[in-house]
Amino acid sequence: MQLGPSAAGPVEITDAASMRAFSRERRARNQKVAFVPTMGSLHEGHLSLVRHAKDRAQIVVVSIYVNPTQFAPTEDFEEYPRQNKEDLRKLKEEGGVSAVFMPKNLYAPRNNRDSGTESSESEAEAEDDDTAAASTSDHQTWVSACKLERPLCGKTRPKFFRGVATVVCKLFNIVEPDVALFGEKDYQQLRVIQTMARELDFAVEVVGCPIFRVADGLAMSSRNALLAEGERKKALGISEALSKAAAAVEGLNEGDEVGAHVLCNLVRSTVEKYGGRVDYVDMVDERTLRRVKTVRKAKRSLIAVAAFYRSKHEGQEVRLIDNKVLGGEGSPGEARALKRKVRNLERELRARDHLERENAELRAKLNRMSRPFGFEGMHKYQAARKSIPVKTEISAEKNTAAARNSGFWTVARPSEGTHVGRRMRVLYDQPRQWFTCEVIKESPQGVLTVRYDADGVEDEIDMNKPDFKSTCKFL
Ligand SMILES: Nc1ncnc2c1ncn2[C@@H]1O[C@H](COP(=O)(O)OP(=O)(O)OP(=O)(O)O)[C@@H](O)[C@H]1O
Numbered sequence: 253m254q255l256g257p258s259a260a261g262p263v264e265i266t267d268a269a270s271m272r273a274f275s276r277e278r279r280a281r282n283q284k285v286a287f288v289p290t291m292g293s294l295h296e297g298h299l300s301l302v303r304h305a306k307d308r309a310q311i312v313v314v315s316i317y318v319n320p321t322q323f324a325p326t327e328d329f330e331e332y333p334r335q336n337k338e339d340l341r342k343l344k345e346e347g348g349v350s351a352v353f354m355p356k357n358l359y360a361p362r363n364n365r366d367s368g369t370e371s372s373e374s375e376a377e378a379e380d381d382d383t384a385a386a387s388t389s390d391h392q393t394w395v396s397a398c399k400l401e402r403p404l405c406g407k408t409r410p411k412f413f414r415g416v417a418t419v420v421c422k423l424f425n426i427v428e429p430d431v432a433l434f435g436e437k438d439y440q441q442l443r444v445i446q447t448m449a450r451e452l453d454f455a456v457e458v459v460g461c462p463i464f465r466v467a468d469g470l471a472m473s474s475r476n477a478l479l480a481e482g483e484r485k486k487a488l489g490i491s492e493a494l495s496k497a498a499a500a501v502e503g504l505n506e507g508d509e510v511g512a513h514v515l516c517n518l519v520r521s522t523v524e525k526y527g528g529r530v531d532y533v534d535m536v537d538e539r540t541l542r543r544v545k546t547v548r549k550a551k552r553s554l555i556a557v558a559a560f561y562r563s564k565h566e567g568q569e570v571r572l573i574d575n576k577v578l579g580g581e582g583s584p585g586e587a588r589a590l591k592r593k594v595r596n597l598e599r600e601l602r603a604r605d606h607l608e609r610e611n612a613e614l615r616a617k618l619n620r621m622s623r624p625f626g627f628e629g630m631h632k633y634q635a636a637r638k639s640i641p642v643k644t645e646i647s648a649e650k651n652t653a654a655a656r657n658s659g660f661w662t663v664a665r666p667s668e669g670t671h672v673g674r675r676m677r678v679l680y681d682q683p684r685q686w687f688t689c690e691v692i693k694e695s696p697q698g699v700l701t702v703r704y705d706a707d708g709v710e711d712e713i714d715m716n717k718p719d720f721k722s723t724c725k726f727l
């Protein structure tokens with residue numbers, strides 16, 4: 253059975269029981285499960301989470317579910333972009349995703365089943381009914397991280413985080429992951445889920461991942477696809493505004509501080525100047541999400557913004573969010589990503605060091621094993637040459653054994669006419685075989701440096717040695 257990611261693409265699972273069975277089977281085989289919950293309409297931001305997930309576990313599960321309980325009746329549940337086929341194509345292309353969980357409805361039908369009032373008719377009805385109210389009206393158990401839900405997005409979307417925490421709780425119970433990955437774009441959501449997982453004892457590590465931006469700075473978001481023509485340009489005001497605030501803090505002297513309201517006003521006016529309608533701009537403590545009054549260069553604070561733009565759906569607005577950690581050295585996700593990168597690089601360096609050492613050992617062994625015929629003699633010959641003072645040079649004609657034995661060396665090239673690039677064959681003794689090589693350097697003393705075709709190993713061959721003619725042939 254296929255346990256890890258398959259070339260055919262992820263397994264598509266639509267019911268909770270099969271999803272749970274899938275995960276349990278993998279975990280029983282000691283495979284770690286990483287989970288990326290999404291509402292679909294996948295973009296590079298989601299795929300960046302998938303890549304972080306692949307780094308952390310053998311099994312990656314992505315869920316695609318537009319959760320009705322996090323939308324208020326006035327919000328864009330109906331308009332929310334849905335494109336499951338395209339999403340599956342993207343995940344297959346990305347590779348490394350083992351399963352995609354795409355439940356039809358996580359609320360009413362299971363609720364009926366649980367309460368013992370099972371009715372296939374009502375299940376079918378509920379499954380066919382996508383409206384937020386109809387599919388969730390029976391649901392009565394909610395998860396809430398009260399204090400963290402109130403500020404920022406909680407002011408305009410009072411039931412949003414209750415819906416998010418509840419569906420993530422359900423998804424965690426179905427997928428039973430070891431690790432779950434969330435984007436820092438939805439920073440408040442990340443903090444709510446981390447708190448829920450910790451306080452309700454989920455055995456899941458909740459990891460935040462850095463915001464993935466388009467080259468022009470806009471944070472990737474599924475809702476970007478809902479923007480009316482010309483609105484994307486206005487939305488660039490958000491990242492521009494956050495960068496201005498970051499630059500202002502960067503420009504502070506150590507120990508100086510700036511009022512949070514000054515930076516919030518800067519962000520608000522920039523977003524408005526670009527044409528956005530600001531929902532909120534707030535400066536908060538990155539952990540508690542409580543408002544901070546001042547910002548210093550050395551201390552990390554989070555500036556968060558939400559703004560509305562015209563939707564391509566008549567009369568609707570698109571609400572985009574973004575944030576930036578000011579002061580300190582970037583967001584926790586960025587720090588974690590950097591740490592992983594450093595760790596991976598160090599692992600690669602260690603592996604390379606190990607490879608270099610292994611290569612040097614093998615090269616030395618190879619040199620020992622396959623010296624040209626009579627090589628030992630050449631060593632002795634070279635050693636002897638060092639100890640004998642060169643009295644005079646003798647010509648090629650006088651290059652006789654007698655002359656050499658008398659302690660004189662030849663500088664003349666043998667009649668073959670060697671030159672760099674000349675190809676030759678050399679007889680080895682172990683194994684006894686001819687090898688072709690090319691002259692890559694020659695010394696006036698008649699020592700050739702050659703490189704063997706077979707393995708690229710370089711070697712020295714002395715044309716003066718007595719058996720040169722019988723063991724080396726120029727081509
Ligand atoms: N640009 C991004 N960088 C990093 N993570 C992201 C980015 N966009 C979304 N995510 C993360 O992907 C997960 C799924 O988010 P979701 O499916 O709601 O997409 P989205 O783009 O945030 O949609 P929306 O337009 O509703 O905000 C969340 O954890 C979210 O924080």
Ligand SMILES: CC(C)(CO)[C@@H](O)C(=O)[O-]
Nearest residue numbers: 289290291319416419438
């Ligand atoms: C976490 C989530 C999948 C819950 O529906 C959603 O809020 C999202 O996509 O960020």
Ligand code: BAL
Nearest residue numbers: 291322323412438441
């Ligand atoms: N990315 C969070 C989902 C929502 O805004 O509804």
